Amino acid sequence: NSEEPWRPFNRSRVYMADLESALHYSLRVEVAAHTVVKGEALISLKKYVAVLAKYFPGRPVVRNLLKSVDSWLQNQTRDEISYEAFKDILDNSAQSPDAALPEGVRWVGCQGSQPHLRRYPCGVWTLFHVLTVQAKNTRGTDPKEVLMAMRNYVHSFFGCRSCAEHFENMAMESLMEVDTFSSAVLWLWSRHNLVNNRLAGALSEDPNFPKIQWPSPEMCPACHAVKANGDHSWIQKEVLPFVLSYFSSSSILTGAHR
Ligand code: FAD
Numbered sequence: 001n002s003e004e005p006w007r008p009f010n011r012s013r014v015y016m017a018d019l020e021s022a023l024h025y026s027l028r029v030e031v032a033a034h035t036v037v038k039g040e041a042l043i044s045l046k047k048y049v050a051v052l053a054k055y056f057p058g059r060p061v062v063r064n065l066l067k068s069v070d071s072w073l074q075n076q077t078r079d080e081i082s083y084e085a086f087k088d089i090l091d092n093s094a095q096s097p098d099a100a101l102p103e104g105v106r107w108v109g110c111q112g113s114q115p116h117l118r119r120y121p122c123g124v125w126t127l128f129h130v131l132t133v134q135a136k137n138t139r140g141t142d143p144k145e146v147l148m149a150m151r152n153y154v155h156s157f158f159g160c161r162s163c164a165e166h167f168e169n170m171a172m173e174s175l176m177e178v179d180t181f182s183s184a185v186l187w188l189w190s191r192h193n194l195v196n197n198r199l200a201g202a203l204s205e206d207p208n209f210p211k212i213q214w215p216s217p218e219m220c221p222a223c224h225a226v227k228a229n230g231d232h233s234w235i236q237k238e239v240l241p242f243v244l245s246y247f248s249s250s251s252i253l254t255g256a257h258r
Contacts, residue, residue: 009108012219014126014247016254020062021105022123023052027069027090028103030157031083038080044152046073051149055134057249064099065092117206121160125192126247132188133247136181143181147188151175170194182240189214189243215242 009015031037037045053070056063072089073081092099105119110126112118128150135146151171158164170191178184193213200211213232217224222238245251 007108007111009111010253011109012246013109014130014252015108015110016058016252017106017108018110018123019056019058019127019130019252020102021107021110022120022127023056023062023101024103024105025120025123026153026157027101028087030159032087033159034157035083036080037083037086040152041156042076042080044149044156047149048153049073051131051146054140055131055138055146057130057134057252059254061098061100062102064096065090065101068092068094068096068099112206113208114206117204118209121163124158128188129185129192129243129247130249130252132181132185133244134249136185136244137248140181143184144175144178147171147175147178147184166195166198167191185243186236186240189239215239215246 031045034041049066049070050073053063053066056066058066069086069089073086090101092101107119107123110118110120110122112122128146131146131150135143140146151168154164154167158167174191175187178187196211196213199205202211205211215223220238220242223235223242225233225235227233
């Protein structure tokens with residue numbers, strides 16, 4: 001994979017190839033680390049897949065696959081499942097021609113200048129933002145649904161354990177404040193910026209993709225203001241429509257998948 005040629009891309013767009021790659025990696029690699037999924041992890045997996053089935057704004061074949069995985073999982077009444085059984089459903093063992101989860105990764109907007117940089121964690125953030133925006137646009141019923149599903153998925157499965165711990169601490173601190181779909185979108189945006197701030201200059205930073213407080217003034221001039229004392233401040237009523245439009249299903253570029 002590290003041998004793959006660099007694909008030029010637009011740095012201010014979201015690519016379906018990254019979202020599908022994140023799905024592949026999460027369901028076929030990260031979850032596969034558990035030979036048996038049970039208890040709390042099984043509840044997390046069910047909620048995560050339910051949210052994906054509801055809100056993943058993908059191609060019809062991919063959405064059909066997610067829906068079939070979701071209904072299979074919801075029908076499992078025992079307290080544990082084997083990853084093998086789950087994998088059969090993911091690989092569409094019933095061979096329905098209109099349902100598939102592409103195999104392998106193909107990073108585009110999440111390409112890193114080194115194999116260990118960006119990629120999956122970048123895909124996860126992108127997927128999470130897209131899902132909070134989709135929940136708002138499709139008027140889900142519970143404003144915390146997507147964030148709780150993400151929180152529990154990360155807690156049970158995310159391979160970077162220190163990341164999972166940091167994320168859980170942020171969720172414990174302030175997730176209860178989320179009470180609308182807009183505040184869910186903004187919660188994830190502001191927590192992501194806290195992480196960017198903490199990681200700026202760290203070894204995990206790709207020198208070609210420095211951690212910034214996002215969106216930059218170039219991307220969204222109206223999002224930024226300077227207070228009387230010279231401090232920076234965000235104009236949230238500008239940030240919200242910017243984030244909604246940036247991650248909306250109609251802005252996702254689909255050209256670059258396999
Ligand atoms: P990422 O931070 O992955 O962001 C991906 C893309 O999202 C960016 O390219 C940009 O287009 C957009 N974006 C950036 N900021 C925002 C924002 N505020 N709102 C909306 N969109 C934005 N790494 C660690 O070393 N330590 C940790 O504790 C840690 N915790 C993590 C927790 C979670 C839940 C996740 C998913 C990842 C975590 N990581 C952590 C990984 C780290 O945050 C980055 O994902 C990784 O370093 C790759 O960075 P990146 O440059 O691709 O940009």
